[in-house]
Amino acid sequence: MTQRAGATQEASYLSTFNSLERDGFKRDPTWLRKLRVEAIAHFRDLGFPVARRGNEEWKYTDVGPLARVPFDVPNEQQAIHVPPSEIEHHAFAGTHGSRLVFVNGRYAPEHSSIEALPPEVRLCNLRDALKGPASRHLGKYADYEAHAFTALNTAFVQDGVFLHVPSGTALSAVIQLIFLSTATPTDTVSHPRVLVLMDRESVATVIESYSGPMAGRYFTNAVSEVVLGPGSRLDHYKLQAEGAGAFHVATTEVRQEGESRYTSLLMDHGGGLVRNNLNVLLHEEGARAELRGLYLLNERQHVDYNTFVDHAVPNTSSDELYKGVLSGKAHVVFGGKMLVRPNAQKTTSHQVNKTLLLSEGAAVDTKPQLEIYADDVKCNHGAAIGQINREAIFYLKSRGLDDLGARKLLTYGFVSEVPATITHVPFRAYLEQLVHTRLREL
Amino acid sequence: MLEIRDLHVTVDNAEILKGVSLSVNAGELHAIMGPNGSGKSTLAKVVTGHPTCRVTKGSIHYEGQDLLRMPPEVRARAGIFLSFQHPVEVPGVRLDHFLRAGYNEIRKSRGLDEIDVLKFDRQLKSTLKAVEMDPALLKRSVNDGFSGGEKKRSEVLQMTVLEPKLSILDEVDSGLDVDALREVAGGISRMRSPARAILLITHYQRILSYVVPDVVHLFIDGRIAMTGGKELALEVEANGYEWVESHDAAHSSA
Numbered sequence: 001m002t003q004r005a006g007a008t009q010e011a012s013y014l015s016t017f018n019s020l021e022r023d024g025f026k027r028d029p030t031w032l033r034k035l036r037v038e039a040i041a042h043f044r045d046l047g048f049p050v051a052r053r054g055n056e057e058w059k060y061t062d063v064g065p066l067a068r069v070p071f072d073v074p075n076e077q078q079a080i081h082v083p084p085s086e087i088e089h090h091a092f093a094g095t096h097g098s099r100l101v102f103v104n105g106r107y108a109p110e111h112s113s114i115e116a117l118p119p120e121v122r123l124c125n126l127r128d129a130l131k132g133p134a135s136r137h138l139g140k141y142a143d144y145e146a147h148a149f150t151a152l153n154t155a156f157v158q159d160g161v162f163l164h165v166p167s168g169t170a171l172s173a174v175i176q177l178i179f180l181s182t183a184t185p186t187d188t189v190s191h192p193r194v195l196v197l198m199d200r201e202s203v204a205t206v207i208e209s210y211s212g213p214m215a216g217r218y219f220t221n222a223v224s225e226v227v228l229g230p231g232s233r234l235d236h237y238k239l240q241a242e243g244a245g246a247f248h249v250a251t252t253e254v255r256q257e258g259e260s261r262y263t264s265l266l267m268d269h270g271g272g273l274v275r276n277n278l279n280v281l282l283h284e285e286g287a288r289a290e291l292r293g294l295y296l297l298n299e300r301q302h303v304d305y306n307t308f309v310d311h312a313v314p315n316t317s318s319d320e321l322y323k324g325v326l327s328g329k330a331h332v333v334f335g336g337k338m339l340v341r342p343n344a345q346k347t348t349s350h351q352v353n354k355t356l357l358l359s360e361g362a363a364v365d366t367k368p369q370l371e372i373y374a375d376d377v378k379c380n381h382g383a384a385i386g387q388i389n390r391e392a393i394f395y396l397k398s399r400g401l402d403d404l405g406a407r408k409l410l411t412y413g414f415v416s417e418v419p420a421t422i423t424h425v426p427f428r429a430y431l432e433q434l435v436h437t438r439l440r441e442l
Numbered sequence: 443m444l445e446i447r448d449l450h451v452t453v454d455n456a457e458i459l460k461g462v463s464l465s466v467n468a469g470e471l472h473a474i475m476g477p478n479g480s481g482k483s484t485l486a487k488v489v490t491g492h493p494t495c496r497v498t499k500g501s502i503h504y505e506g507q508d509l510l511r512m513p514p515e516v517r518a519r520a521g522i523f524l525s526f527q528h529p530v531e532v533p534g535v536r537l538d539h540f541l542r543a544g545y546n547e548i549r550k551s552r553g554l555d556e557i558d559v560l561k562f563d564r565q566l567k568s569t570l571k572a573v574e575m576d577p578a579l580l581k582r583s584v585n586d587g588f589s590g591g592e593k594k595r596s597e598v599l600q601m602t603v604l605e606p607k608l609s610i611l612d613e614v615d616s617g618l619d620v621d622a623l624r625e626v627a628g629g630i631s632r633m634r635s636p637a638r639a640i641l642l643i644t645h646y647q648r649i650l651s652y653v654v655p656d657v658v659h660l661f662i663d664g665r666i667a668m669t670g671g672k673e674l675a676l677e678v679e680a681n682g683y684e685w686v687e688s689h690d691a692a693h694s695s696a
Contacts, residue, residue: 394514406515
């Protein structure tokens with residue numbers, strides 16, 4: 001097959017897949033090999049999404065620059081030395097708890113530590129759980145038939161995280177998942193996979209963080225599948241601090257049973273071209289999802305949030321709050337889809353997206369999309385794009401703050417609503433500090 | 443302390459102040475009265491450095507320094523405070539944090555270290571008691587969702603904490619009920635000292651029965667039409683501003 005210059009590189013993924021299939025993948029259980037083969041076939045049929053008419057989901061994000069790069073899957077044998085200080089730098093320091101570290105998509109046991117967990121809690125590299133319940137859940141929620149990036153991740157799934165919290169167990173310590181990319185001689189891709197199973201009335205807090213070298217091109221294509229059993233609660237925070245040359249696509253698929261509560265935070269301050277897909281299925285009555293987003297972007301960063309909340313049954317609720325600050329020529333896209341199915345009476349859903357622009361070159365595309373087929377519901381949404389209020393600047397100056405100090409305080413004030421929703425106190429303090437640090441760069 | 447000479451100010455190309463001269467000494471409280479649109483608020487804004495005010499003629503000196511060459515924050519650090527007629531809402535910024543930020547800027551400009559957080563909080567609590575303000579307001583965003591009365595009390599609290607030498611209060615009495623008015627007036631009275639000066643801008647005489655001025659100026663159409671003692675405020679109360687305007691006209695034609 002001949003390749004035009006600038007053509008998209010689906011073929012390179014297919015040939016990488018074939019060589020892995022002949023080699024490293026051979027050792028894996030049959031069900032997984034079958035899943036991978038199905039997934040790569042879907043990827044081959046789908047191709048990378050194209051921003052064309054009628055393709056609303058990708059209207060504002062052109063993945064061409066990512067699709068045209070032939071990324072390598074890093075070799076398992078390659079020992080990559082990462083100094084522990086590098087890991088610490090990206091870790092949420094305010095906690096003990098367990099920590100799983102991945103370097104270029106591969107599990108790094110030497111940097112990971114799994115502390116004493118309550119009995120029957122399972123936390124390990126996904127690869128070590130393939131013979132257990134992972135086989136019944138992996139690939140059952142994230143749709144690899146219709147979504148190219150999910151198909152690609154599923155086709156290349158190797159290392160990742162498996163967390164299973166049994167009934168009635170509350171994990172008090174935070175679980176940290178650190179995905180680190182390092183400078184490599186060639187452009188590399190990693191496909192981290194996370195599977196979280198929360199049984200009835202269980203409680204946990206999971207923090208995912210993604211980071212990599214400031215210079216250099218690489219691609220992170222992550223997929224998380226989360227299942228919340230009746231009455232369970234998961235606080236799921238994701239910090240994306242990839243390098244400026246990074247492509248980052250992360251898909252999170254959540255399924256919630258009765259009275260469960262899922263809290264998500266997507267914090268994006270790194271990355272070059274970023275797409276977050278967050279799909280939440282409120283599958284049983286009383287389920288509630290609280291989805292937060294916080295973006296602090298500059299230069300030519302592009303971050304696209306595609307959220308979908310499916311109110312499938314009566315008496316469910318969702319609350320979305322996405323706020324951020326843009327400077328330079330940064331671009332944010334927010335697509336907020338809410339579906340209220342015909343029988344889903346007494347649905348409550350609330351969605352807000354607000355952006356503060358610090359420069360003329362920055363841009364926002366915000367698109368709420370409400371599809372409501374039930375009549376006894378409370379649904380609303382609001383979007384706003386604005387600049388710093390001049391009267392407020394003068395007010396602060398009249399109290400002794402200089403121009404920069406006034407702007408910083410007002411900018412922080414604008415986004416502070418998002419960290420304020422975090423109930424985990426040490427993490428909230430960490431996040432507030434992160435926001436302050438990042439705002440100095442905008 | 444404050445010396446204004448023949449001040450002409452335009453806002454959006456319209457001349458609002460048309461030759462104002464005013465001299466305020468330490469220890470004095472001057473009331474500035476006048477009808478709506480007479481330029482009272484513009485005077486407050488130009489002294490504190492609001493960017494919409496353009497000075498076309500005249501001068502302002504504060505403690506001998508040319509105030510018009512100083513940016514607003516430098517004026518604030520030098521001891522000038524404005525209580526806003528319409529205090530701006532600042533969502534997401536807690537009142538106590540905001541106060542500490544301003545307080546520290548003023549300290550830094552005097553070569554002092556930032557104040558210890560706990561010490562500041564203690565100080566703040568006792569000040570709060572003095573101005574009879576609900577402590578819960580400190581943890582709320584500045585003016586965000588405050589009632590009219592809460593906003594004015596918050597301005598008086600800020601003044602008390604920042605300890606300015608020259609306080610300019612722009613209609614601090616508007617929209618207050620009798621109890622709130624008395625408390626706000628109490629806060630202003632406590633600021634009076636031989637080292638400090640106050641400019642109290644008001645539409646009504648009402649507050650002046652609680653805070654008795656040393657001098658009263660009547661503003662008409664961008665100028666000071668009359669200056670007198672506290673009895674002048676009572677005359678305005680009895681006869682209305684039309685009386686001053688006709689008096690002023692008679693005066694200028696004489």
